[in-house]
Amino acid sequence: MSTATETAIGEAEGTLTPVGLPHLERPEHLRGLPPGARVGALPGLLLLARSGFTGDLRREADRRGDVEPVDLHRMYRGK
Template identity: 85%
Template structure:
């Protein structure tokens, strides 16, 4: 039996405005502070927001494979 371990860094926002690229930049900065030898592969970046996300952030997430925006619909109904 093999197991796969994935490391992630996340941020949750409970604001009235959609999450945007500054939130992603903050997570990228935090990921850059981690010592690579301790986490192996670069951690995925998870963004949780009750008010959704800006178009810029969604396009960036679509372009990349390491960013996951999670809105209320996805939190409660899955995807």
């Protein structure tokens, strides 16, 4: 069993269309607020969406490494 801890901030979207880059703004804003207690590195950003993600958001997530798009397939079946 791993004892590693990962901190993340997430946002879930139930839209009928794929989620795009503008949906990163709110979790990024929340991550920038002063925390009551720091847990180490900045939290990662999770975006959960039932209808998937646009190509531009997926490319941005790949480029950055701190953003993790999670669609229904991954929610129910893993990576």
